[in-house]
Amino acid sequence: MDQQGNDGWILVETLGDAPTVIAEGTRQRQCRPLGNVYRGRTLALVAGTIASVQASRQPARVLLGETVNGIGLVVARPVLGPGGDVLAVQVFTAPADRSPPAPHRAAGWEWNLSASAGPRRTRWTQEFRKLYGVSDTRPPHAYFGLADLYRRVPRISDIAVLMERVDNARPGESLSGELIARRDDGTLRLVRFVRRAVDTPEGVTLRGVDHDITDRTDAGELAVRIMDSDVAATVHSVAGVHAALVDSYHGYAIKWITAPLPGLSAEVEGGQVSLLHGDDLGAVRPHEPARLPGVARVSMADGSWAPHAVRAFPVPGYGSTPVVMVTFSAARPEQHSQHVGRGRCAVPDCQLA
Template identity: 25%
Template sequence: MARDWLLVETLGNEPAVVALGRKLRNLVPITAFLRRNPHLAAIRTAIAESAQTGQSLVSITPKNGRVIRTEPVLMSDGRMHGVHVWSGPPNVEPPDRPIPGPLKWDLTLGVATDTPQSLANNGKNPEVEDTDGRAFAENWPSRELKPNESKVLALAVKPEPGQTLCTTWDATDWQGNPIRVSFVARNAIEPGPDGRDHIVARGMNWRAEPTEPTDHLAQRILHGLAQPGVHRALLDLNTWTLLKWLDEPCPFYDWRRSARNAPRVHPDDEPRLAAMSAEFTDGAAATAVLRMPGDGDTWVPVHVTVIRVELEEQTFAGLVSVRLPTGAELAEAGLSTA
């Protein structure tokens, strides 16, 4: 076995390797990854026992005296997401372990659940960030658009049971430092809090090895088209779930409230929202002034423009631009300027 820790995902039918040390591996079955390892059976037994008990284990193989160490990766709801495993001689200490962070996305509700470790790995400050009831857009770096993010966004927009994803992206942490994060997820059907079946993505993240920064044309174009006072984002056109901010997150309405199962717009504006949906289905940009959640129980008029963009083949999202409306736009919408 390699000298690095193996991160093994245990949510599928067979344990699968997703990382060697900090290096991403694409859900390789443990039997294939360690097919030439004479201790494969003992390692599989150790993984199974640690996954079943939720405990760290240390065992010794009977013939060659190899030490096998395991560390479980347990989600906050008690579900086992994976096991870290290392094997080596008894007189050798294992290398430092990159700590995985378990996480969960309810793709039906559009709500994310993190853990302190997954937040830290993702560059957030776990001392101030909530772990439960998070909007999807809180888990994505704003003002950055990476080439490999489209697959993750497409998984959120068009989820299906059994989908898996292994990817790595570059980001900036809450202190402004460049970081690299690897991520694995698997979709499955689970009972939701409302008693219905939900599609839930469970996964793990960890800090990957840093690389030299690269210049992306799409990122430079995105920044070049930025306008003062306008905040752009990607959203799910089916549920109007906010997926990712492309500019600084909007400060004048409470976009996080939707993750708390609250209305995304004022109930009286639902017809306008439905009309917008019909417009961009035909390929045109849709525009309206909608009352969005404000502080407490208040509502804030927001000028909203949405166009449809293709993330992956036949998988679409909405590119939304929001700003404060002018007095004329408020009057046209029949809303007070006070």
């Protein structure tokens, strides 16, 4: 195995028919077969250790009585999903006298894609919460909405690319990529993800392994890369309006571009419950006469519906999900219109940078 730029750890995804390598240290690997990384007796040794971890769901440490191709020690750690399934295994190989360094943080989570499940719901492991620095104290098996998830993804373009690829995911299909995450304490991380659609009793579910690879870059570079998103949030705040990406067919929040509207329940803010009254969705749906400007009632935590002046701007790049950027204000519609302008699209020329 090529050790250049590698700390001895590899990350092996185990959701498919055979284990595949998705990272060597922080170096990306495009789901390489295990046999492309190891050969002969070493391959049999590593594959057997992975199979043992999959069966037991427990870490394994194998100290060999003899050196095999320079390897005398194999350490393996499972990456579990919310249901306890082994989504991946972290494997360290080295001479017997070498102690393994701490592996880069890897965490599992899942996303129910079934239409019958209502708004798309995600479940996070404790390791996932640690990776993203989540301060939310909901119970370990609680569901989170997409706005909960994407609160930690500053760049709208990252969200658009992911959602477009997920929209029509079929069992067995996988996707991978990178995104910049902002932890709840404000620090930035670079995350590599691999996700695969699988059949479950609840319907098609996307199971994913996210892998912190921040060591590959620096915080200053990440801050520059999210500058456009931060500027957009600041502009809306200065204008005195709130803004969110919303599924215009169902009224669920997908991503808050500014701070969320005050007075919402955690379920509404996070995208598990519709933000907008069903009878008012015409005010935000593309091609509806009342779209710009309009009034829509917002679901409040006390059970009331608070009217807000809204403007909606189509956002491309989300597959069949009809996403709009909605701005909210307590001002009268004509005043709100002056606040946020008369653009027809949330991004220039309807292109995401």
